[in-house]
Amino acid sequence: MTGSDRAHSDRSLEETIAEGSGAPGFDRDIPADRAFACDDCGRRWYYDRRRCPDCGRSSADASTVPLETGEVVATTTVETTPPDVRAPNHLALARFDEVQLIAQAAAGDLSPGDAVRFEGSHRLRESRDRTDPRLVAVDDA
Amino acid sequence: MGSNATDSTGVRVAGVGMTPFESDSGRSLSDLAAAAAERALDDAAVDPAAVDALHVGNALAEALDESAGLANALAAALGLDGASADRIENTSATGASAFHRGVETLRSGVESSEADTVLVVGAEKMSAGDTRDVTEAISRLVHRREYAQGITLPSFGGLAAGAYLDRYDAPREALAAVAAKNHGNAVDNPVAQFRKPIDVEDALDSPVVAAPLRLYDCCPMSDGAAAVVLTRAGRDDSEDRTGPRVAGIASATGTHAVAERPDPLSIDSVRTAGERVFDRAGVRPDDVDVACIHDAFTVLELIELEELGFYETGTAWEATLDGDTALDGELPVNPGGGLKARGHPLGATGLSQIVELVWQLRGDLPENRRVDGAETAFAINVAGFGNNSVCTVLRA
Numbered sequence: 001m002t003g004s005d006r007a008h009s010d011r012s013l014e015e016t017i018a019e020g021s022g023a024p025g026f027d028r029d030i031p032a033d034r035a036f037a038c039d040d041c042g043r044r045w046y047y048d049r050r051r052c053p054d055c056g057r058s059s060a061d062a063s064t065v066p067l068e069t070g071e072v073v074a075t076t077t078v079e080t081t082p083p084d085v086r087a088p089n090h091l092a093l094a095r096f097d098e099v100q101l102i103a104q105a106a107a108g109d110l111s112p113g114d115a116v117r118f119e120g121s122h123r124l125r126e127s128r129d130r131t132d133p134r135l136v137a138v139d140d141a
Numbered sequence: 142m143g144s145n146a147t148d149s150t151g152v153r154v155a156g157v158g159m160t161p162f163e164s165d166s167g168r169s170l171s172d173l174a175a176a177a178a179e180r181a182l183d184d185a186a187v188d189p190a191a192v193d194a195l196h197v198g199n200a201l202a203e204a205l206d207e208s209a210g211l212a213n214a215l216a217a218a219l220g221l222d223g224a225s226a227d228r229i230e231n232t233s234a235t236g237a238s239a240f241h242r243g244v245e246t247l248r249s250g251v252e253s254s255e256a257d258t259v260l261v262v263g264a265e266k267m268s269a270g271d272t273r274d275v276t277e278a279i280s281r282l283v284h285r286r287e288y289a290q291g292i293t294l295p296s297f298g299g300l301a302a303g304a305y306l307d308r309y310d311a312p313r314e315a316l317a318a319v320a321a322k323n324h325g326n327a328v329d330n331p332v333a334q335f336r337k338p339i340d341v342e343d344a345l346d347s348p349v350v351a352a353p354l355r356l357y358d359c360c361p362m363s364d365g366a367a368a369v370v371l372t373r374a375g376r377d378d379s380e381d382r383t384g385p386r387v388a389g390i391a392s393a394t395g396t397h398a399v400a401e402r403p404d405p406l407s408i409d410s411v412r413t414a415g416e417r418v419f420d421r422a423g424v425r426p427d428d429v430d431v432a433c434i435h436d437a438f439t440v441l442e443l444i445e446l447e448e449l450g451f452y453e454t455g456t457a458w459e460a461t462l463d464g465d466t467a468l469d470g471e472l473p474v475n476p477g478g479g480l481k482a483r484g485h486p487l488g489a490t491g492l493s494q495i496v497e498l499v500w501q502l503r504g505d506l507p508e509n510r511r512v513d514g515a516e517t518a519f520a521i522n523v524a525g526f527g528n529n530s531v532c533t534v535l536r537a
Binding site: 027029032045046047048073074075076077078079080081082083084085086089091093100101102103104112124125128132 | 273276277280284285286287289290291292293295296299300301302303304307348349350351352353354397398399400401402403405
Protein backbone atom coordinates (compact mmCIF):
# COMPACT_ATOMS: atom_id res chain seq x y z
CA MET A 1 0.00 0.00 0.00
CA THR A 2 1.42 3.38 -0.89
CA GLY A 3 1.23 6.41 1.34
CA SER A 4 -1.49 8.07 -0.70
CA ASP A 5 -3.60 4.89 -0.85
CA ARG A 6 -3.41 4.58 2.87
CA ALA A 7 -4.41 8.20 3.42
CA HIS A 8 -7.70 7.41 1.65
CA SER A 9 -8.47 4.13 3.36
CA ASP A 10 -11.52 3.93 5.61
CA ARG A 11 -9.47 2.81 8.56
CA SER A 12 -6.78 5.46 8.57
CA LEU A 13 -8.49 7.96 10.84
CA GLU A 14 -9.48 5.62 13.65
CA GLU A 15 -6.11 3.93 13.52
CA THR A 16 -4.46 7.19 14.38
CA ILE A 17 -6.59 7.93 17.41
CA ALA A 18 -5.39 6.32 20.65
CA GLU A 19 -7.63 5.02 23.40
CA GLY A 20 -9.00 7.73 25.68
CA SER A 21 -10.13 7.85 29.27
CA GLY A 22 -10.39 4.60 31.16
CA ALA A 23 -8.27 2.57 28.77
CA PRO A 24 -5.72 0.27 30.42
CA GLY A 25 -2.25 1.84 30.47
CA PHE A 26 1.09 0.10 30.09
CA ASP A 27 2.51 1.82 33.17
CA ARG A 28 0.50 0.04 35.82
CA ASP A 29 1.62 0.09 39.43
CA ILE A 30 2.26 -3.46 40.57
CA PRO A 31 3.95 -4.71 43.75
CA ALA A 32 7.77 -4.68 43.85
CA ASP A 33 7.92 -8.48 43.94
CA ARG A 34 5.99 -9.01 40.70
CA ALA A 35 7.04 -8.88 37.05
CA PHE A 36 4.97 -8.54 33.90
CA ALA A 37 4.51 -11.64 31.76
CA CYS A 38 3.44 -11.79 28.12
CA ASP A 39 0.24 -13.80 27.71
CA ASP A 40 1.31 -14.96 24.25
CA CYS A 41 4.98 -15.89 24.48
CA GLY A 42 5.61 -15.98 28.23
CA ARG A 43 8.45 -13.44 28.17
CA ARG A 44 8.84 -11.63 31.47
CA TRP A 45 9.91 -8.05 32.15
CA TYR A 46 10.06 -5.85 35.24
CA TYR A 47 10.18 -2.26 34.00
CA ASP A 48 6.85 -1.48 32.36
CA ARG A 49 6.95 -1.11 28.62
CA ARG A 50 4.32 -0.64 25.95
CA ARG A 51 4.83 -3.99 24.23
CA CYS A 52 6.37 -7.38 24.86
CA PRO A 53 10.03 -7.05 23.83
CA ASP A 54 9.94 -10.47 22.14
CA CYS A 55 6.61 -10.82 20.34
CA GLY A 56 5.31 -7.24 20.35
CA ARG A 57 1.97 -8.00 21.99
CA SER A 58 0.47 -4.98 23.78
CA SER A 59 1.28 -5.03 27.47
CA ALA A 60 -1.89 -3.22 28.56
CA ASP A 61 -3.48 -6.46 29.75
CA ALA A 62 -0.28 -8.43 30.45
CA SER A 63 -0.42 -10.78 33.42
CA THR A 64 1.84 -10.28 36.39
CA VAL A 65 3.78 -13.07 38.07
CA PRO A 66 5.53 -13.32 41.44
CA LEU A 67 9.33 -13.33 41.59
CA GLU A 68 10.57 -16.24 43.66
CA THR A 69 14.33 -16.55 44.25
CA GLY A 70 16.97 -14.30 42.74
CA GLU A 71 20.71 -13.76 42.92
CA VAL A 72 22.46 -10.56 43.96
CA VAL A 73 24.62 -9.01 41.22
CA ALA A 74 25.77 -5.83 43.02
CA THR A 75 24.94 -3.82 46.12
CA THR A 76 25.26 -0.30 47.48
CA THR A 77 24.19 1.62 50.54
CA VAL A 78 23.12 5.17 49.77
CA GLU A 79 23.65 7.75 52.50
CA THR A 80 22.27 10.82 50.70
CA THR A 81 18.63 10.14 49.86
CA PRO A 82 15.56 12.15 48.78
CA PRO A 83 13.45 13.67 51.58
CA ASP A 84 10.93 10.82 51.75
CA VAL A 85 13.39 7.92 51.47
CA ARG A 86 15.14 6.23 54.40
CA ALA A 87 18.83 6.94 54.96
CA PRO A 88 20.84 4.87 54.65
CA ASN A 89 19.04 3.18 51.76
CA HIS A 90 20.32 -0.35 51.13
CA LEU A 91 19.92 -1.36 47.48
CA ALA A 92 20.66 -4.51 45.53
CA LEU A 93 20.82 -5.22 41.81
CA ALA A 94 19.42 -8.75 41.57
CA ARG A 95 18.67 -11.21 38.79
CA PHE A 96 15.53 -13.35 38.83
CA ASP A 97 16.06 -15.59 35.78
CA GLU A 98 15.47 -13.31 32.77
CA VAL A 99 14.38 -10.38 34.95
CA GLN A 100 16.92 -8.03 36.50
CA LEU A 101 15.95 -5.27 38.92
CA ILE A 102 17.20 -2.87 41.57
CA ALA A 103 15.27 -2.96 44.84
CA GLN A 104 15.58 -1.96 48.47
CA ALA A 105 17.17 -4.57 50.73
CA ALA A 106 15.98 -5.06 54.29
CA ALA A 107 19.53 -4.72 55.58
CA GLY A 108 23.03 -3.90 54.36
CA ASP A 109 24.32 -7.46 54.66
CA LEU A 110 23.84 -8.70 51.09
CA SER A 111 26.78 -9.55 48.80
CA PRO A 112 27.07 -10.49 45.13
CA GLY A 113 26.12 -14.14 44.66
CA ASP A 114 23.70 -14.24 47.61
CA ALA A 115 20.30 -15.82 47.05
CA VAL A 116 17.46 -13.39 47.79
CA ARG A 117 13.71 -13.17 47.84
CA PHE A 118 11.16 -10.46 48.58
CA GLU A 119 9.63 -10.32 52.05
CA GLY A 120 7.68 -7.99 54.32
CA SER A 121 5.63 -4.86 53.88
CA HIS A 122 7.31 -1.48 53.97
CA ARG A 123 6.66 2.05 52.87
CA LEU A 124 9.55 2.53 50.46
CA ARG A 125 8.85 6.24 50.09
CA GLU A 126 7.14 7.97 53.02
CA SER A 127 5.24 10.28 50.68
CA ARG A 128 3.49 7.33 49.02
CA ASP A 129 0.55 5.55 50.52
CA ARG A 130 1.53 2.01 49.58
CA THR A 131 3.69 -0.78 50.90
CA ASP A 132 6.01 -3.22 49.17
CA PRO A 133 8.35 -6.02 50.20
CA ARG A 134 12.14 -5.69 50.39
CA LEU A 135 14.89 -8.10 49.43
CA VAL A 136 16.20 -10.45 52.13
CA ALA A 137 18.79 -13.21 52.02
CA VAL A 138 17.05 -16.55 51.51
CA ASP A 139 18.80 -18.09 54.52
CA ASP A 140 17.47 -15.35 56.79
CA ALA A 141 13.96 -15.42 55.43
CA MET B 142 45.60 11.67 12.50
CA GLY B 143 43.77 9.02 10.50
CA SER B 144 43.71 9.44 6.75
CA ASN B 145 39.96 8.90 6.65
CA ALA B 146 39.14 12.02 8.64
CA THR B 147 36.11 13.80 7.26
CA ASP B 148 34.25 16.98 7.92
CA SER B 149 30.85 15.38 8.09
CA THR B 150 28.85 18.33 9.37
CA GLY B 151 30.28 21.34 7.52
CA VAL B 152 29.96 23.37 10.71
CA ARG B 153 32.59 25.39 12.57
CA VAL B 154 32.67 26.67 16.13
CA ALA B 155 33.25 30.35 15.44
CA GLY B 156 33.24 31.54 19.04
CA VAL B 157 32.91 30.35 22.62
CA GLY B 158 32.19 31.84 26.02
CA MET B 159 31.22 30.78 29.48
CA THR B 160 30.72 31.99 33.03
CA PRO B 161 32.63 30.48 35.93
CA PHE B 162 30.87 27.44 37.38
CA GLU B 163 30.04 28.10 41.04
CA SER B 164 28.10 26.61 43.94
CA ASP B 165 25.96 29.73 44.19
CA SER B 166 26.49 32.43 41.60
CA GLY B 167 24.10 34.97 43.09
CA ARG B 168 22.89 35.65 39.54
CA SER B 169 19.64 34.77 37.83
CA LEU B 170 19.38 31.96 35.29
CA SER B 171 18.68 34.47 32.49
CA ASP B 172 21.63 36.61 33.50
CA LEU B 173 24.01 33.64 33.52
CA ALA B 174 22.81 32.58 30.07
CA ALA B 175 23.06 36.08 28.64
CA ALA B 176 26.57 36.61 30.04
CA ALA B 177 27.90 33.43 28.43
CA ALA B 178 26.11 34.21 25.16
CA GLU B 179 27.61 37.69 24.91
CA ARG B 180 31.10 36.31 25.48
CA ALA B 181 30.60 33.80 22.66
CA LEU B 182 29.20 36.44 20.29
CA ASP B 183 32.15 38.73 21.08
CA ASP B 184 34.61 35.91 20.59
CA ALA B 185 33.08 35.12 17.19
CA ALA B 186 32.82 38.82 16.30
CA VAL B 187 29.17 38.23 15.42
CA ASP B 188 26.52 40.89 15.83
CA PRO B 189 23.45 39.63 17.75
CA ALA B 190 21.21 40.73 14.89
CA ALA B 191 23.06 38.31 12.60
CA VAL B 192 22.03 35.27 14.63
CA ASP B 193 19.54 33.13 12.69
CA ALA B 194 18.68 30.64 15.38
CA LEU B 195 19.04 30.35 19.16
CA HIS B 196 18.96 27.01 20.95
CA VAL B 197 18.92 27.10 24.74
CA GLY B 198 19.77 24.10 26.89
CA ASN B 199 18.24 24.05 30.34
CA ALA B 200 17.01 21.12 32.41
CA LEU B 201 15.53 22.30 35.68
CA ALA B 202 14.09 25.83 35.38
CA GLU B 203 10.50 24.77 35.99
CA ALA B 204 11.36 22.11 38.58
CA LEU B 205 13.19 24.71 40.64
CA ASP B 206 10.56 27.42 40.08
CA GLU B 207 12.97 29.71 38.30
CA SER B 208 11.31 30.70 35.05
CA ALA B 209 9.60 29.46 31.91
CA GLY B 210 10.07 30.43 28.29
CA LEU B 211 13.81 30.93 28.75
CA ALA B 212 14.70 30.86 25.05
CA ASN B 213 12.29 33.66 24.17
CA ALA B 214 13.37 35.79 27.11
CA LEU B 215 17.00 35.32 26.16
CA ALA B 216 16.41 36.14 22.49
CA ALA B 217 14.84 39.44 23.53
CA ALA B 218 17.50 40.22 26.14
CA LEU B 219 20.29 39.66 23.61
CA GLY B 220 18.56 41.52 20.79
CA LEU B 221 18.33 38.58 18.41
CA ASP B 222 15.71 40.21 16.23
CA GLY B 223 13.45 37.66 14.61
CA ALA B 224 15.75 34.70 15.16
CA SER B 225 14.08 31.36 15.63
CA ALA B 226 14.47 30.13 19.18
CA ASP B 227 13.74 27.05 21.22
CA ARG B 228 14.73 25.27 24.39
CA ILE B 229 16.27 21.80 24.59
CA GLU B 230 16.06 19.41 27.54
CA ASN B 231 17.92 16.11 27.87
CA THR B 232 18.63 15.89 31.62
CA SER B 233 22.38 15.82 32.25
CA ALA B 234 23.17 15.83 28.51
CA THR B 235 21.06 18.92 27.87
CA GLY B 236 24.08 21.01 26.86
CA ALA B 237 25.34 18.56 24.26
CA SER B 238 21.84 18.03 22.88
CA ALA B 239 21.45 21.79 22.43
CA PHE B 240 24.81 21.80 20.62
CA HIS B 241 23.63 18.88 18.48
CA ARG B 242 20.49 20.82 17.58
CA GLY B 243 22.57 23.84 16.61
CA VAL B 244 24.73 21.75 14.30
CA GLU B 245 21.63 20.19 12.73
CA THR B 246 20.05 23.61 12.18
CA LEU B 247 23.01 24.68 10.08
CA ARG B 248 23.19 21.38 8.25
CA SER B 249 19.53 21.28 7.34
CA GLY B 250 19.01 24.94 6.60
CA VAL B 251 15.38 24.51 7.66
CA GLU B 252 15.28 27.80 9.51
CA SER B 253 16.16 29.81 6.44
CA SER B 254 17.97 29.17 3.22
CA GLU B 255 20.29 31.95 4.33
CA ALA B 256 20.82 30.63 7.85
CA ASP B 257 24.47 30.50 8.62
CA THR B 258 24.86 31.68 12.20
CA VAL B 259 23.51 29.81 15.22
CA LEU B 260 23.91 30.63 18.90
CA VAL B 261 23.72 27.77 21.39
CA VAL B 262 23.55 28.55 25.10
CA GLY B 263 23.35 26.15 28.03
CA ALA B 264 22.57 27.38 31.51
CA GLU B 265 21.53 26.05 34.90
CA LYS B 266 21.03 27.57 38.32
CA MET B 267 20.94 24.62 40.69
CA SER B 268 21.33 26.88 43.72
CA ALA B 269 17.73 27.97 43.06
CA GLY B 270 16.60 24.98 45.12
CA ASP B 271 17.96 23.46 48.31
CA THR B 272 20.02 20.30 48.04
CA ARG B 273 17.17 17.94 48.83
CA ASP B 274 14.85 19.62 46.32
CA VAL B 275 17.48 19.36 43.59
CA THR B 276 18.24 15.74 44.52
CA GLU B 277 14.51 15.04 44.26
CA ALA B 278 14.14 16.86 40.92
CA ILE B 279 17.06 14.93 39.44
CA SER B 280 15.88 11.62 40.86
CA ARG B 281 12.65 12.05 38.87
CA LEU B 282 14.55 11.24 35.68
CA VAL B 283 14.96 7.57 36.60
CA HIS B 284 12.40 4.96 35.55
CA ARG B 285 9.29 5.29 37.71
CA ARG B 286 9.71 1.79 39.10
CA GLU B 287 13.24 2.76 40.10
CA TYR B 288 11.91 5.98 41.60
CA ALA B 289 9.51 3.94 43.74
CA GLN B 290 12.56 2.31 45.36
CA GLY B 291 14.07 5.69 46.26
CA ILE B 292 16.82 5.22 43.69
CA THR B 293 18.90 8.27 42.75
CA LEU B 294 21.73 8.71 40.24
CA PRO B 295 24.44 8.17 42.90
CA SER B 296 22.70 4.87 43.67
CA PHE B 297 23.52 3.66 40.17
CA GLY B 298 27.04 5.01 40.57
CA GLY B 299 27.52 3.04 43.77
CA LEU B 300 26.23 -0.20 42.22
CA ALA B 301 28.43 0.21 39.14
CA ALA B 302 31.50 1.18 41.16
CA GLY B 303 31.13 -1.86 43.41
CA ALA B 304 30.71 -4.12 40.39
CA TYR B 305 33.71 -2.54 38.61
CA LEU B 306 36.11 -2.94 41.54
CA ASP B 307 34.85 -6.47 42.16
CA ARG B 308 35.03 -7.75 38.58
CA TYR B 309 38.36 -6.25 37.60
CA ASP B 310 39.96 -6.67 41.00
CA ALA B 311 40.77 -2.96 40.95
CA PRO B 312 41.84 -1.12 44.10
CA ARG B 313 39.60 1.55 45.60
CA GLU B 314 42.46 3.97 44.94
CA ALA B 315 41.74 3.74 41.21
CA LEU B 316 38.49 5.67 41.66
CA ALA B 317 40.16 8.16 43.98
CA ALA B 318 42.87 8.65 41.35
CA VAL B 319 40.25 9.84 38.84
CA ALA B 320 39.03 12.41 41.38
CA ALA B 321 42.55 13.57 42.26
CA LYS B 322 43.47 13.93 38.56
CA ASN B 323 40.37 15.94 37.65
CA HIS B 324 40.62 18.17 40.72
CA GLY B 325 44.28 18.75 39.86
CA ASN B 326 43.35 19.77 36.32
CA ALA B 327 40.86 22.33 37.66
CA VAL B 328 43.34 24.15 39.88
CA ASP B 329 44.47 26.47 37.07
CA ASN B 330 41.11 26.65 35.30
CA PRO B 331 39.54 30.01 36.17
CA VAL B 332 36.01 28.80 35.39
CA ALA B 333 36.21 25.69 37.59
CA GLN B 334 34.03 25.40 40.69
CA PHE B 335 36.72 23.64 42.75
CA ARG B 336 40.29 24.86 42.36
CA LYS B 337 41.82 23.21 45.39
CA PRO B 338 44.03 20.20 44.68
CA ILE B 339 43.14 16.98 46.46
CA ASP B 340 45.15 13.80 46.78
CA VAL B 341 44.05 10.19 46.75
CA GLU B 342 43.90 10.11 50.55
CA ASP B 343 41.52 13.07 50.65
CA ALA B 344 39.18 11.26 48.28
CA LEU B 345 39.39 8.03 50.28
CA ASP B 346 38.64 9.86 53.53
CA SER B 347 35.63 11.84 52.31
CA PRO B 348 32.11 10.92 53.48
CA VAL B 349 30.33 7.96 51.86
CA VAL B 350 27.58 8.95 49.40
CA ALA B 351 26.68 5.57 47.85
CA ALA B 352 29.17 2.90 48.87
CA PRO B 353 31.83 2.51 47.65
CA LEU B 354 31.48 6.02 46.17
CA ARG B 355 32.42 8.91 48.42
CA LEU B 356 31.87 12.62 48.19
CA TYR B 357 34.93 13.20 46.02
CA ASP B 358 33.73 10.54 43.56
CA CYS B 359 30.63 12.60 42.79
CA CYS B 360 30.16 15.78 40.80
CA PRO B 361 28.73 18.81 42.59
CA MET B 362 25.59 20.84 41.97
CA SER B 363 26.47 24.01 40.13
CA ASP B 364 25.38 27.32 38.69
CA GLY B 365 26.79 28.36 35.36
CA ALA B 366 26.38 28.88 31.64
CA ALA B 367 28.35 28.14 28.48
CA ALA B 368 27.74 29.20 24.90
CA VAL B 369 29.03 28.69 21.37
CA VAL B 370 28.47 30.44 18.04
CA LEU B 371 28.27 28.04 15.10
CA THR B 372 28.66 28.91 11.45
CA ARG B 373 28.71 26.98 8.23
CA ALA B 374 32.23 26.09 7.22
CA GLY B 375 33.14 27.81 3.98
CA ARG B 376 33.03 25.70 0.83
CA ASP B 377 36.55 26.79 0.09
CA ASP B 378 39.35 28.37 2.05
CA SER B 379 38.72 31.79 0.56
CA GLU B 380 35.65 32.28 2.74
CA ASP B 381 36.23 34.08 5.98
CA ARG B 382 35.21 31.28 8.33
CA THR B 383 37.46 30.22 11.15
CA GLY B 384 37.28 28.04 14.22
CA PRO B 385 37.48 24.32 14.89
CA ARG B 386 35.33 22.10 12.71
CA VAL B 387 32.61 19.81 14.02
CA ALA B 388 33.95 16.66 12.37
CA GLY B 389 31.14 14.51 13.71
CA ILE B 390 28.28 14.49 16.18
CA ALA B 391 26.02 11.62 17.17
CA SER B 392 23.66 10.62 19.94
CA ALA B 393 21.91 7.45 21.02
CA THR B 394 19.43 6.32 23.63
CA GLY B 395 19.90 3.19 25.70
CA THR B 396 17.81 1.37 28.26
CA HIS B 397 15.86 3.70 30.53
CA ALA B 398 15.80 1.31 33.50
CA VAL B 399 19.44 0.75 34.43
CA ALA B 400 18.79 -2.74 35.83
CA GLU B 401 17.65 -3.92 32.40
CA ARG B 402 21.21 -3.73 31.10
CA PRO B 403 22.41 -7.31 30.89
CA ASP B 404 25.79 -6.14 32.19
CA PRO B 405 25.88 -3.34 34.78
CA LEU B 406 29.29 -2.28 33.40
CA SER B 407 28.04 -1.88 29.85
CA ILE B 408 26.27 1.30 28.71
CA ASP B 409 24.77 0.81 25.25
CA SER B 410 24.05 4.48 24.62
CA VAL B 411 27.71 5.36 25.18
CA ARG B 412 28.96 2.57 22.96
CA THR B 413 26.48 3.27 20.16
CA ALA B 414 26.92 7.05 20.12
CA GLY B 415 30.69 6.55 20.17
CA GLU B 416 30.66 4.12 17.24
CA ARG B 417 28.46 6.49 15.27
CA VAL B 418 30.57 9.58 15.88
CA PHE B 419 33.87 7.86 15.08
CA ASP B 420 32.34 6.51 11.90
CA ARG B 421 30.94 9.88 10.85
CA ALA B 422 34.13 11.78 11.66
CA GLY B 423 36.30 9.13 10.03
CA VAL B 424 38.61 8.89 13.04
CA ARG B 425 39.49 6.16 15.53
CA PRO B 426 39.90 6.49 19.30
CA ASP B 427 43.67 6.32 18.72
CA ASP B 428 43.47 9.57 16.75
CA VAL B 429 42.02 11.57 19.65
CA ASP B 430 44.47 13.98 21.30
CA VAL B 431 42.28 15.22 24.15
CA ALA B 432 38.92 14.13 25.58
CA CYS B 433 36.18 15.44 27.84
CA ILE B 434 34.46 12.44 29.41
CA HIS B 435 31.21 12.65 31.43
CA ASP B 436 32.60 11.95 34.91
CA ALA B 437 29.47 12.60 36.96
CA PHE B 438 30.90 9.79 39.08
CA THR B 439 34.54 8.70 38.94
CA VAL B 440 33.56 5.19 37.87
CA LEU B 441 31.76 6.61 34.83
CA GLU B 442 35.01 8.05 33.46
CA LEU B 443 36.50 4.55 33.54
CA ILE B 444 33.45 2.76 32.09
CA GLU B 445 32.97 5.33 29.32
CA LEU B 446 36.64 5.25 28.30
CA GLU B 447 36.26 1.50 27.88
CA GLU B 448 32.87 1.55 26.14
CA LEU B 449 34.16 4.17 23.68
CA GLY B 450 37.16 2.04 22.74
CA PHE B 451 39.89 4.23 24.24
CA TYR B 452 40.86 1.31 26.49
CA GLU B 453 40.14 -2.41 26.60
CA THR B 454 37.32 -3.45 28.90
CA GLY B 455 38.51 -3.57 32.50
CA THR B 456 41.77 -1.68 31.92
CA ALA B 457 40.97 2.05 32.17
CA TRP B 458 41.65 1.96 35.92
CA GLU B 459 45.21 0.77 35.32
CA ALA B 460 45.74 3.41 32.65
CA THR B 461 44.53 6.03 35.12
CA LEU B 462 46.89 4.84 37.86
CA ASP B 463 49.72 4.82 35.28
CA GLY B 464 49.04 8.47 34.43
CA ASP B 465 47.91 7.80 30.84
CA THR B 466 44.89 10.09 31.27
CA ALA B 467 46.78 12.90 33.02
CA LEU B 468 47.31 16.26 31.30
CA ASP B 469 50.79 15.14 30.20
CA GLY B 470 49.72 11.55 29.49
CA GLU B 471 49.01 9.61 26.31
CA LEU B 472 45.33 10.65 26.32
CA PRO B 473 44.61 13.69 28.49
CA VAL B 474 41.09 13.25 29.89
CA ASN B 475 39.11 16.13 31.36
CA PRO B 476 41.89 18.72 31.19
CA GLY B 477 39.52 21.39 32.54
CA GLY B 478 38.58 19.36 35.61
CA GLY B 479 35.57 17.49 34.24
CA LEU B 480 32.15 17.50 35.86
CA LYS B 481 33.97 16.45 39.02
CA ALA B 482 35.82 19.70 39.58
CA ARG B 483 34.77 22.20 36.89
CA GLY B 484 31.20 21.53 37.99
CA HIS B 485 27.96 20.17 36.54
CA PRO B 486 25.25 22.75 35.88
CA LEU B 487 23.12 20.29 33.87
CA GLY B 488 22.17 22.53 30.95
CA ALA B 489 25.66 24.00 30.57
CA THR B 490 27.94 20.99 31.07
CA GLY B 491 27.94 19.62 27.53
CA LEU B 492 28.67 23.08 26.13
CA SER B 493 31.43 23.68 28.68
CA GLN B 494 33.10 20.54 27.30
CA ILE B 495 32.98 22.07 23.81
CA VAL B 496 34.32 25.38 25.14
CA GLU B 497 37.25 23.59 26.82
CA LEU B 498 38.06 21.62 23.68
CA VAL B 499 37.89 24.73 21.48
CA TRP B 500 40.31 26.46 23.84
CA GLN B 501 42.60 23.43 23.55
CA LEU B 502 42.37 23.22 19.74
CA ARG B 503 42.93 26.95 19.25
CA GLY B 504 45.90 26.90 21.60
CA ASP B 505 44.34 29.62 23.78
CA LEU B 506 45.43 28.13 27.08
CA PRO B 507 48.57 28.78 29.12
CA GLU B 508 51.24 26.13 29.01
CA ASN B 509 50.26 24.50 32.32
CA ARG B 510 46.71 23.94 31.03
CA ARG B 511 47.45 23.07 27.41
CA VAL B 512 47.55 19.76 25.56
CA ASP B 513 50.31 20.60 23.11
CA GLY B 514 49.54 20.22 19.43
CA ALA B 515 46.01 18.91 19.94
CA GLU B 516 44.27 18.51 16.57
CA THR B 517 41.47 16.07 17.27
CA ALA B 518 39.23 16.40 20.32
CA PHE B 519 36.41 14.25 21.68
CA ALA B 520 33.52 14.93 24.06
CA ILE B 521 30.80 12.78 25.57
CA ASN B 522 27.88 14.13 27.60
CA VAL B 523 25.59 11.53 29.17
CA ALA B 524 21.96 11.85 30.25
CA GLY B 525 20.87 10.13 33.42
CA PHE B 526 23.05 7.12 34.10
CA GLY B 527 23.34 6.35 30.40
CA ASN B 528 19.75 6.81 29.18
CA ASN B 529 21.09 8.92 26.32
CA SER B 530 24.60 9.87 25.20
CA VAL B 531 25.84 12.60 22.87
CA CYS B 532 29.34 12.40 21.35
CA THR B 533 31.21 15.07 19.42
CA VAL B 534 34.50 15.08 17.52
CA LEU B 535 36.12 18.45 16.85
CA ARG B 536 39.12 19.07 14.61
CA ALA B 537 41.43 22.06 14.68
